[in-house]
Amino acid sequence: MKRQLTWILISVTSVSIFAQAPATDRVGFPEGYQKWAQFYVLDRSDNKQVRSIYGNTIAAGVADGSQGNYPYGSVVVLETVNALKDADGNAVLDRNGRYIKDPAAAVTVNTMRKEKGFGTAYGALRNGEWEYVGYTPTGGYSTLPQNSQTCANCHLQAGQGKDWVFRGAGHFKNGNLTSLGAVPGAIIKNYAFVPGTLTVKAGSMVTFYNDDVVAHNIADDFPGGWISANMQAGSGSQAIPFTVPGEFNFHCAIHPNMKGKIVVTPQ
Numbered sequence: 001m002k003r004q005l006t007w008i009l010i011s012v013t014s015v016s017i018f019a020q021a022p023a024t025d026r027v028g029f030p031e032g033y034q035k036w037a038q039f040y041v042l043d044r045s046d047n048k049q050v051r052s053i054y055g056n057t058i059a060a061g062v063a064d065g066s067q068g069n070y071p072y073g074s075v076v077v078l079e080t081v082n083a084l085k086d087a088d089g090n091a092v093l094d095r096n097g098r099y100i101k102d103p104a105a106a107v108t109v110n111t112m113r114k115e116k117g118f119g120t121a122y123g124a125l126r127n128g129e130w131e132y133v134g135y136t137p138t139g140g141y142s143t144l145p146q147n148s149q150t151c152a153n154c155h156l157q158a159g160q161g162k163d164w165v166f167r168g169a170g171h172f173k174n175g176n177l178t179s180l181g182a183v184p185g186a187i188i189k190n191y192a193f194v195p196g197t198l199t200v201k202a203g204s205m206v207t208f209y210n211d212d213v214v215a216h217n218i219a220d221d222f223p224g225g226w227i228s229a230n231m232q233a234g235s236g237s238q239a240i241p242f243t244v245p246g247e248f249n250f251h252c253a254i255h256p257n258m259k260g261k262i263v264v265t266p267q
């Protein structure tokens with residue numbers, strides 16, 4: 001009797017280890033996702049990828065600040081393509097300072113869907129009511145439902161407060177789509193421009209990111225000079241082209257003691 005009970009316990013444990021992903025595809029290939037609302041495009045500087053994020057009408061209807069609870073029927077798609085690189089392996093940038101998709105590169109279509117009761121198969125790795133599948137652009141699989149515990153495991157890090165969607169802030173706070181998701185040339189943190197002095201070649205596009213908790217902007221020190229729109233806290237950004245060599249001193253018009261300098265060297 002004692003032995004049998006042990007055997008039962010072992011088998012229960014091993015079932016929960018192996019049954020950590022859904023056995024069938026309940027997500028579904030997101031046909032026509034390129035025509036859905038585009039939430040943001042992220043230039044991944046570490047692995048030189050262009051990651052474009054789309055949502056269906058239900059996901060796109062989530063209001064700013066309500067990210068913690070996407071409605072049932074929400075589908076979010078992450079399309080990944082390698083960026084076009086030059087001979088030195090550096091990503092080639094377009095006129096807005098953004099990565100360009102390599103037309104010859106393979107595409108993956110990672111998709112997450114939320115429905116009532118979804119996600120139980122992930123066991124301890126469950127992310128609320130989301131299930132995950134990776135597709136190829138023609139509807140084949142890059143990550144089978146049966147292997148999608150890798151997706152759930154990583155998305156646990158995004159946490160319940162974000163409903164396991166990492167960059168929800170990018171979904172809602174897309175005030176400036178041209179620079180949202182660009183690789184930052186400088187950031188703003190704790191009421192400071194970091195780095196305080198930035199040296200760039202003429203013809204460069206520099207993206208500033210506001211990683212602070214309050215809004216900031218960028219204003220030319222020259223009286224009556226150029227001033228940017230306010231960059232929202234958290235993810236606001238601004239792409240600024242520097243074409244003429246010289247030194248440009250700037251400050252934040254909201255907090256005039258915040259100062260920075262751009263040194264533009266000839267090309």
Ligand SMILES: [Cu+2]
Nearest residue numbers: 216252254255
């Ligand atoms: Cu400021």
